[in-house]
Amino acid sequence: MKRRRRCYSLEMQSNKNQYMIKIEAPPAGDWYIIAFRSWTDPDSGKIKQQGLGVSCETVLDAEMFVELPSTTLLVDPRLEHKLQLNDTSDSAVIQFYVPDVYLMESSLVLSSSCSEDCNITVHVTAGDNLVNILLNSTQTSLFFKPYANSFHYITLRLLSGNMSNIIVRLINQVIFDQVTPVELTRKSFPEFFLFDYEHLYGNDTKPQPFNVTADILSVFNFKIGRVYDVGGTITLGFKLVDINEKYKNIVLIACISLGHYSNITSGGACERVHGITTADVYVNITGPAYIHVPFPEEGTWYVSMRAFCSEETTDSNICPCGQMCLRGDTACNTCDCLSRCPVQVESIVASSPCIEGRCNDHGKCMHYMSGGFVFSACHCTGGYRGFDCADDAYVLTHSGILLQLLILTFSNLTFVGSIYVAIRREYFTETLSYAAVMFFSTFYHACEAGEDVYGVCIMRLSVLQFCDFFNALLAIWMTLVAMAALRPQITAFCQVAGAIVLAMGAEMDRTALWVFLLPAVTGSAMIGLFWGYRCRRKQTIRYPSRPYRTIYFPAGLLLVSLGLVSYAFLQTRKNYYLVHSLWHICVAIGVILLLPKRQYMK
Secondary structure, three states, X not given: OOOOOOOOOOOOOOOOOOOOOOOOOOOOOOOOOOOOOOOOOHHHOEOOOEOOOXXXXXXXXXXXXXXXXXXXXXXXXXXXXXXXXXXXXXXXXXXXXXXXXXXXXXXXXXXXXXXXXXXXXXXXXXXXXXXXXXXXXXXXXXXXXXXXXXXXXXXXXXXXXXXXXXXXXXXXXXXXXXXXXXXXXXXXXXXXXXXXXXXXXXXXOOOOOEEEOOOOEEEEEEEEOOOOOOOOEEEEEEEEEOOOOOOEEEEEEEEEEEOOOOEEOOOOOEEEOXXXXXXXXXXXXXXXXXXXXXXXXXXXXXXXXXXXXXOOOOHHHOOHHHHHHHOOOOOOOOOOOOEEOXXXXXXXXXXXXXXXXXXXXXXXXXXXEEOOEEXXXXXXXXXXXXXXXXXXOOOOOHHHHHHHHHHHHHHHXXXXXXXXXXXXXXXXXXXXXXXXXXXXXXXXXXXXXXXXXXXXXXOOHHHHHXXXXXXXXXXXXXXXXXXXXXXXXXXXXXXXXXXXXXXXXXXXXXXXXXXXXXXXXXXXXXXXXXXXXXXXXXXXXXXXXXXXXXXXXXXXXXXXXXXXXXXXXXXXXXXXXXXXXXXXXHHHHHHHHHOXXXXXXX
């Protein structure tokens, strides 16, 4: 659709300041406020370790204040009405009802007499803002298209001047034979947002096609109720049937609008309240055409239709402007060579969650409740985005997914070196820990990085994730215990105690900062304590041995620190597979450097 009801926006900063938006003459009906954080590119979004960055939680307090007019009048639109605005009564609302007839246009004639120069704002509203003006002359006419079967409101406010006498007169231009109404029957279902509008003849139970004539505009309408009808998506479909062979290049034009129908110009454009636009739907003989209206506003919706065609078949007689107009390239007010023709049309007006209850093949249709209001929306997977999960701007190609999967999994093979060094140096318990890290990290990334395309899951992803985090923490702890060079009995006690505590921490919150800091800080303190004790006992600061103290330990510490900084601060969605693979490599090589030979620790 080319235009929905007007939306009001307000951009706020998280600075605890108060922001306010003022809406003059708000249309009657239900209003909805939606708050959301501003959009950011997901590829540039950083993946941070929980606890290292600021937790972004938004708390929004909202209040609404309603200013009532000084004067409210319910009037007969056929009569002339007088009112006065002054310092004590500076605003007024005139309410009138428009019956369910097809109105082409209305004009509001305002006459004012001011004691001095004055300015008066005038708003005409129904289901939407129809027209507004700043009145500073003696007489003004406002033209607007009214909503059928609806209350209308004329809001007047004295901005400057002491007093003004105003005369209000409404002139309606009623045309009863301008359109051919098409009657639809509603069929409701017990589930949320499920209902249809069908064209039935007599006692028929199946929808029947209807005629769109050449001379008169065909219009049908359907009603959207409050609350329970507005949380889904309306699908409108049109199909041409029983085409007369003498007509060529047939195109059905459909204009969809809320509150009143739109006329269709001779060039196949829609006459809207605020100007002429291209049509909402173009239907040809090749097949049906559809349009989806998500979260439709409550009220009466109108669909106006007209068919255009050409009886000529030779290239020399093709209508040049018709091709441009009926493709929707531009909004054509007139096109003299287009002919109108009668057709039969099958229509679909159906409400459903999401898009016909689905989200393509890349998401799941979900029902949500917020503030007591139920609505449907798509939960997209695989990097797809958008209302119907059709936006693939951030979706990786199959080759890209395979590349990421291979890099993330094969980077774990650097732990083969850690396992070999641990065996050579007779750290057999540590060897088992490093093998477990390599195994579970490899299969965890093989399961989660494949994005349901190349994934290999040997068990549930949650189990693989727990084993990956737990064994990584345990490997860090065991390496630090080995570096402390404790007696075998104390080493065994520390290893088992650490495994118990780390298993509990990984299960409680495996991404929390304290789970990573606990083994790192405790192990580093233990190393400092026991290395200091040995230095004091030996009466020297040359402990451990020189090669480990001056080469392997600083190099390993530097490499592990590089991996930690990359892991904690440099990861984004786009570079995750590279930075996280660097973390695997840094840790594996760091273990080779930090795991000491036993003779170095004597």
